[in-house]
Amino acid sequence: MPAKRRSTDERASGANVSDDLYEEIDDEPFDEDEYEDEDEDETPRKKRSRALSAMSAGEVGQRHIAALTGRTSEGVTQVQPAEDGWLVQVEVVEDRRVPSSGDILALYEAEMDMEGDLLSYRRLRRYRRGRGDSSEAS
Structure with missing residues (x-):
C-alpha cells in the first residue's frame, strides 16, 4: 500500500483527522522525487512550541x-x-472537618513554563473555610 500524506490544504485547515491515518507507510524506501515541493525556495517552518492557553495552564497547574x-x-x-x-x-x-465549614484550606502557587512543565510551587497561606479573605474587597 503506498504512503498516504496529508496535503498542504488539509494541514493548513487543521482538519481533525487522526494522524495515524496519514502515517500508514509501506515497506518501500522513501522516494524524494515522488513528492514535489510546491516552492523550493520556501524555508522550512519552525517547529511550533506547544504553548498553553490560560485555560489549559490552569488545568495543568491544578493537576x-x-x-x-x-x-x-x-x-x-x-x-x-x-x-x-x-x-x-x-x-x-x-484538613477535612465536620462540619465542612471547619475545613482547613491552603492556597498554593505553581510556576510553570509555556509548555506546562512545573518550575516551582509553594504554599502561600492556610485558612479556615468560610473565613473572609481580608485581601478581597467586599
Missing part, C-alpha cells in the same frame, strides 16, 4: 498541585501570565 500535595483541589483561583510561562494559584483542602 501539578494535587499530585504534589496528595490533597483534594477545590479549584483554580488565579491564572496569570508570567515572563516565560504561567503562575497558577490553586485552593486545596488540607
